[in-house]
Amino acid sequence: MTVFRMPSLGADMESGTLVEWLVRPGDRVKRGDVVAVVETAKGAIEIEVFQDGVVRALIAEPGAVVPVGAPLAEIAAEGAAAEVAPAPPTPQPAVTPPKAPAGPTAAPPPQAGRVRVTPAARRRAAALGIALERLRGTGVDGAICLADLPSPAPPKRVPAGFDPAAMRAAIAAAMSRSKREIPHYYLSETVDVSAALDRLTRINAERDPPARLLPAAILLRAAALAIAATPEVNGWWEDGRFRAADGVHVGWAVALRGGGLIAPAIRDADRLALDPLMAALRDLVQRARGFALRGSELTSASITITNLGERGAASVLPVIHPPQVAMLGIGRIVVRPWVVDGTVQPRQVVTLTLAGDHRATDGHVGGLLLTRLAALLADAERL
Structure with missing residues (x-):
């Protein structure tokens, strides 16, 4: 018998409100099935189960505020003889x-x-x-x-139940914890991305607008490959030691239209070519802004990237999202005078900034990551 508990959907989460159960006692479930909807400061999140079995009992009732780690349900192993307990009464929803x-x-x-x-x-x-x-x-x-x-079009108004002030407070709590507990170090590198953007232009020239790639795709692709080659920054600091991730699961920071920030993960980003990576990125951003994310997308990120885009500042100093050990910041692409083969030319450049956790790595490892990323962007045909 296994107890299914309220998962932590981020370092800023202390509890969640159980909105509804999507299963009943006696239902068979398999790993990855969505079994409940939980309301947090980040909105309504679908919660998945992480084992195969049969739902024996639903412990928490809809509407209950459940602390992280508290029991939600009991799940018996498939084939185990277990008496099924009745489901808790379901109250009428409070929201029309x-x-x-x-x-x-x-x-x-x-x-x-x-x-x-x-x-x-x-x-x-x-x-x-x-x-x-x-x-x-x-x-x-x-x-x-x-x-x-x-997926619906991104909402023009903040959905009912979303509290921007609560999200802002949750972000502040997580970032305060990060700066208090994590000994940050920072490295930055300004990189010529003209070759990468030229390749993007050639690809997009033969495509209709909906199928065109954005600069974010080629930057993410290069970053994922560089992270895969630098596993020391890809994982979590837990119980006083570094635990390496089983893949490059990149959290992509998304600014929400109602205010606040969320960083769901694109799993195995280094294994995705440009087109599927662009599709995954579009889908993730749309669902994040439509409050339709799954719990695993909020908990599996092994490193986070914040990309300021064309409207952002020229550089950013990230704050690591615990328990991750690194975060990469990508500033706005700008045109700058640049020395190429001994002559000064106008080139498109971007400033990359790495925030690293000194408990897990040092500046040498962080520098290797930025060097690898710069080399990939310079040799755009490899992306």
Whole structure:
């Protein structure tokens, strides 16, 4: 028998509110199934289970504020003889479901036995006017869950239930802990990215606008490869020692339209070519701003990148997100006079800044990462 506990969805999380269960006692679950929705300062997050088995009992009731690490449910191993406990009563939701937008009439709820769908997915489908009969579910026993719905356009207003002040307080708590506990060191390097951007221009010249690559894709690709070659910065500081990650799981910092910041992970980013990496990046940013992330995307990042983009400052000094041991900052691409083959030319350059944890690495290792990243950007055909 295993106790499924409230996961920590970041260093700034102390507790979460259980919004709803997506399973019942007796349901079979497998690793990666979404079993609950939890409300945190970062919004409503789908929580996955990390083992195969049968739900024996639901311990926490919807609406309860559950501390990190507190029991949520009991899960018996597949085939184990276990008496199934009744599910806790489900209260009426406190929030009125959103009204359907003007346009096509929302599809009516399917009849029992025809389409299995979680309550949260049913409400969102009704709000978006999506016919559930056309979707294929990936949840427990084929149930349609939030992740199966087409991603909506980023909201123009802050969703109900999102508290920017609470998120800002959570960010402040995490960053205060970081500066208090982590002995930061900083390294920076200004790099000529003209070759990389020229390659991007050649690729995009033959594409329609929706399929074009953004500079963020080629910067992320180069960073992921450089991180893979520098495993000392890719992992977590836990129990007084460094634990290396099993892959390059890059947390990408996303600024939310309602205020605040969130950094969900792109797993195995070093294994993705430019096009799938761009697709993953677009999907992640859209779902982050639509508050449709999964818990694993908030907990698996092994290193974080903050990219200021074309509207940002020329450089940034990152603050490491604990328990990670490094964070990479990418400033705005700017045109600067640059010496090339003994002559001064206008070139497009970017300032890269690494924040490292002196408990895990030193400036030599951090410098190797920046040197590798600069070399990759200079030899753009390798990306």
